[in-house]
Amino acid sequence: MANATGVAEVEIRDTRLKSIMAFHGKASELQEFSRQLKKPAADRCFTQCSDCAQMCAGTVTNHVRGSAVVYHSPMGCFANTPVQNEATYNAALARGLEPFDVRSVCSNISEKDTIYGGLKKLRDAVKLAYDRFVPTCIFIQSSCAAGIVGDDIESVADEMAEELGIPIVPVFCEGFKSKAWSTGFDAGYHGILRKIAQKPEKRQKDLVNIFNFLGTDTFTPMLAKIGLRPNYLVPLADLETLRTMTEAACSTEVCETLGTYITTVLEEEFGVPKVHAPSPYGIKWTDEWYREIARLTGKTDIVEKVIEEEHKRIQPELDELKKELAGLKVYIYAGDSYAHNLGSLVHDLGVEIVGMTTLHHDMKIDGEDAQHSTLQEMIDVAGDIEEFTVCNKQPYEVIKHLKKVKPDFMIVRHMNMTILAAKLGIPSIFEGEINVSAGYDGLLLTGRRIKDLIKAKKILATLAEYNEFPYTDWWLDQEENYI
Numbered sequence: 353m354a355n356a357t358g359v360a361e362v363e364i365r366d367t368r369l370k371s372i373m374a375f376h377g378k379a380s381e382l383q384e385f386s387r388q389l390k391k392p393a394a395d396r397c398f399t400q401c402s403d404c405a406q407m408c409a410g411t412v413t414n415h416v417r418g419s420a421v422v423y424h425s426p427m428g429c430f431a432n433t434p435v436q437n438e439a440t441y442n443a444a445l446a447r448g449l450e451p452f453d454v455r456s457v458c459s460n461i462s463e464k465d466t467i468y469g470g471l472k473k474l475r476d477a478v479k480l481a482y483d484r485f486v487p488t489c490i491f492i493q494s495s496c497a498a499g500i501v502g503d504d505i506e507s508v509a510d511e512m513a514e515e516l517g518i519p520i521v522p523v524f525c526e527g528f529k530s531k532a533w534s535t536g537f538d539a540g541y542h543g544i545l546r547k548i549a550q551k552p553e554k555r556q557k558d559l560v561n562i563f564n565f566l567g568t569d570t571f572t573p574m575l576a577k578i579g580l581r582p583n584y585l586v587p588l589a590d591l592e593t594l595r596t597m598t599e600a601a602c603s604t605e606v607c608e609t610l611g612t613y614i615t616t617v618l619e620e621e622f623g624v625p626k627v628h629a630p631s632p633y634g635i636k637w638t639d640e641w642y643r644e645i646a647r648l649t650g651k652t653d654i655v656e657k658v659i660e661e662e663h664k665r666i667q668p669e670l671d672e673l674k675k676e677l678a679g680l681k682v683y684i685y686a687g688d689s690y691a692h693n694l695g696s697l698v699h700d701l702g703v704e705i706v707g708m709t710t711l712h713h714d715m716k717i718d719g720e721d722a723q724h725s726t727l728q729e730m731i732d733v734a735g736d737i738e739e740f741t742v743c744n745k746q747p748y749e750v751i752k753h754l755k756k757v758k759p760d761f762m763i764v765r766h767m768n769m770t771i772l773a774a775k776l777g778i779p780s781i782f783e784g785e786i787n788v789s790a791g792y793d794g795l796l797l798t799g800r801r802i803k804d805l806i807k808a809k810k811i812l813a814t815l816a817e818y819n820e821f822p823y824t825d826w827w828l829d830q831e832e833n834y835i
C-alpha cells in the first residue's frame with residue numbers, strides 16, 4: 353500500500369483484498385481458499401437484493417460532527433440519509449455528547465445532467481450546504497451516475513475548498529464499482545486521510561484510536577484499567593479529532609472489516625502502530641487485545657494483573673450463564689470479520705454455533721500482515737463450522753440455510769434479517785450497537801441478552817405458523833446456493 357493517499361481513489365476490495373461474495377461449505381475450507389487466495393465459487397448470476405458502497409461511505413461521512421455531506425447523485429441514492437440521522441442523534445445522546453443532526457443535500461442529477469454533465473449542480477449543492485449549515489468540512493459523495501459520466505468531482509472539491517476556506521473531501525463510492533459494499537468504508541476513510549488528517553506534531557502516549565460505528569462508550573472503562581483512553585473514530589468525532597488522530601499511540605477497531613484500511617494507512621504513512629490482535633470479543637481475544645495494546649503503549653507491567661482480576665471478576669456470573677445457555681444452538685449472520693467476532697463471543701458462553709453467514713469475505717487484509725485472518729482465529733477458538741456461507745443477504749438463501757440447521761436463535765448485525773428470522777419462528781438478537789458486546793462485560797451482557805431472548809421462542813413459533821414464503825419446495829431443495 354505504498355503511498356496510498358497519493359492517489360484520488362482507493363482500490364476496490366474486490367481486487368485489493370480479493371473479496372468474494374459467494375461460498376458454501378465449511379469455515380475451514382473457506383480459510384484454505386483464502387490462504388491460497390483462490391476464489392472458491394462462481395459469483396451469483398442472480399440476486400434478489402443488494403446494497404451500495406455509498407451507504408457504507410455515509411456511515412463514515414454523515415456522522416462527523418460539524419460536517420455537511422453533498423450527495424452528487426440522483427435523489428434515489430440519497431434515500432438512506434434520514435435513517436442515518438436518527439442513528440446519529442441517538443448515539444450522541446447515548447455517549448453523553450451533545451446530539452446533532454446529519455446535514456446533507458443532494459445535487460439531484462437528472463437524465464439531462466448525465467448527458468451534459470452535472471458539475472454546475474454540484475457546485476450549487478456545495479454552496480447551498482455551506483450557506484445553510486456553516487459546516488467545518490464538506491464531504492462530496494459520488495454515485496453511479498456521476499462516475500459513469502465522469503464528472504470531475506476532485507477539481508470542484510479543490511476549487512471550492514480554496515473559495516470557501518474549509519476542507520472539501522471527495523469520496524469515490526460509486527455503487528457499480530465494487531460488489532463488496534464495505535468498499536464504501538475505505539472510500540470515506542481515504543478521503544479523510546487525504547484531505548483532513550495531518551502529519552503528527554507530537555505523540556499522545558495514552559491515546560488509542562478506536563475505529564467503531566455509532567456505539568456507546570464502553571472502551572473508556574476498558575482502557576482506563578491500563579491507564580489509557582479511547583479516541584472514538586469516525587462517527588461523532590469532529591474535524592479537529594480527525595486532524596489529530598495521527599497523534600495516537602496506536603489504532604484498533606471493533607471490526608477488522610471496518611478498520612483494515614484506515615488502521616493500515618495510519619501505520620504506514622503516519623507512524624501510528626496498528627494493534628495486531630483480534631478485536632476484543634470473547635475472553636481469549638480480549639486478553640490478546642489487552643496484551644498487544646499494552647505492548648505498544650508500555651503497559652506490559654500492569655496488564656497481566658488486570659487480565660487475571662477481570663477473569664476472576666466475571667467467572668461466577670459466566671458459570672451461571674453457561675449453565676443456563678447449555679445446549680442452545682445459534683446461527684450468526686453478520687459482516688465478514690464481525691461475524692467471526694460473534695463466533696468467538698458466543699463460544700465462550702458455551703453456545704453451539706450451527707451455522708454462520710458473512711455478507712462478503714475478504715480473503716486478505718491490508719498491510720504487511722495480509723495473511724492475518726479473523727476467520728482462522730475464530731476457528732482456532734470456537735472450532736470449525738460445518739454450515740458456513742458467504743451471502744449478501746439474499747433472502748431465499750438465508751431461508752434455505754435456516755430451515756436446514758434449525759437454530760434455537762440467531763444473532764444478526766442487520767435489522768432486516770431479524771424479520772426473516774421471526775417469520776421462521778426463530779428469535780434473534782439485533783446486534784446493531786456493537787461496542788456493548790466488547791470486552792469481558794460485553795460477554796456477560798451477551799449472555800444475559802440470549803437468556804432473555806429465548807423466552808420469545810413460543811410467540812415466534814406461533815407467528816411462524818401463520819407465515820407463508822413465496823418459495824416452492826423445489827426451489828428450496830436445489831443443491832446450489834446461487835442459481
Ligand code: SF4
Nearest residue numbers: 404406429495496527
Ligand atoms: S450509487 Fe449507484 S448503486 Fe448506489 S444507490 Fe446510487 S445508483 Fe444505486
